[in-house]
Amino acid sequence: MTFDARFQEYGLIIHDGGTSAVGITFCPWCGSRLPASRRDRWFEELEQRGIDPWSDEIPAACNDGHWLRA
Numbered sequence: 001m002t003f004d005a006r007f008q009e010y011g012l013i014i015h016d017g018g019t020s021a022v023g024i025t026f027c028p029w030c031g032s033r034l035p036a037s038r039r040d041r042w043f044e045e046l047e048q049r050g051i052d053p054w055s056d057e058i059p060a061a062c063n064d065g066h067w068l069r070a
Contacts, residue, residue, distance in 0.1 A: 001028070005065035007039040038068065 011021030
């Protein structure tokens, strides 16, 4: 299992030699719903800061979960 702190997303690793994962919304062990993804909110936060995620450098605080606490 993998966790992306920047988006607060969980996934199951695909063991194909790459870094791929399949996103999941329920815990594979207990079946409870996992927290909602913050992916859209992350992009909105960067836009508010005037940062283009495709061409600008992403601040270190936005590459982990710290941006959620700011």
